[in-house]
Amino acid sequence: MEIRKTLTDKSLIEALKSDANPDEAIRSLYRTQFSMTEAYIKQNSGTQEDAEDIFQEVVLVFIEILKKDKFRGESSVSTFLYALTRNIWLNELKKRGRSKLRDQIFEKGKDKTDMDVSQLIVNRELKSELMQLVEKLGETCKKILIAVYFENLTMREILKSLNYENEQVVRNKKYKCLKQLEQMLAAQPILAKNLKTVLFYE
């Protein structure tokens, strides 16, 4: 029989903040929090598809907030995720031009959160552009960069999964790929300038 873990807030936060594999912690978030997001979105003019998209963003933003030590722990994870859900959904409604509905929802629950909505709007759109940029990298480049910077694999471990002569070749490839991405970013100075604010000073 499969054992499904439900983590406490503390262990959940630690698991998501660390550089270790976050998969089980993300699964735990789904098991405990998704139904809340689903109910909220559906109650506020959203569809099942909206709920799923928004929850993915909520998880992404939450993990990034944790990694930047921006979560002060003054509320429970559940309350914080609810506030995130609400703000991201409000931003989405604004993006879709449904400002009247957005205002109604905002008025209804404005005392429930202190999150900076406008900052989130900027972040979401910029990050979306950023994702599209990374997507344009070749598959090998993406694999190497993800293996190094997200999975924290060593050159030896990467060498085993990719067909290269030695670790130095992999290392050189990593430099080349990161440089390529940096140049792609440099080619879009406005995006790069805004991203700096989002990534380093949010």
Next chain:
Amino acid sequence: MNEHATHTDLLIQYLDGELQGEQLETIQKDIDENPASREELESLRMAKEATKSYALKSRISSIHHEMMHEMKKTSEPKTPVIRMIAQYSFRVAAVLILLFGISSLYQYITATPEKLFSENFNAFALHETRGSSTTILEDLYEKGDMKTLLQQFELLKTPRGNDYFLAGNAYLSTRQPAKAIETFLNLQQFNRTNNTHFFDEDLEYYLALSYLGNNEPAKALPLFEKIHADPNHPYHEAVSSWFLSKVKKTFKNDR
């Protein structure tokens, strides 16, 4: 590897915390003094962060599909039973509707005046109208002895309104619609002559049925239409639109 590439590589190594000793000091000095190096380092850091965000998003997306599948499976045990019951009920309802439709169509296609008469004729229920004193015809009618009733009726020299009506029903019960028509028409005449109203409304219905039984739907139809058009007629509910359409259909065949 050219000099510029080497410089970028060093910046990446610096960014990744791979430099030590003299190399670290040299690049740190370069970053401090050279705005272009600082700019490049910032861009590289941004690229590194972008990769992390992209990877995290991809990972979440992958887990998302897995979890949606898992949660769907978890919530399924209850729903299939309900769904199965609902599906079964819908199927049963669909079959019943289909059977009803087929049955109705069959009835419509195979409708004949005689068949409509047989399906709809119920002898008049006497007990609803009789008073304290009864006649011999009423007693015979109540006993269901139609043969004797008709024999007695034919012996009457001056039948009364009730006698005509009971005899008409007796003729219908013994499948003599032509005689029933004649008797009911006599009652109409009797009522007109004597300015009476014996069984006025019952008469219309049973006369119409008699026409059907005698394979004369064209004569039955106006009577049935009159009853159908009058919501206060005691036989209004017995003459539905569907019944009328079947009568009309037999009438068309008759023509």
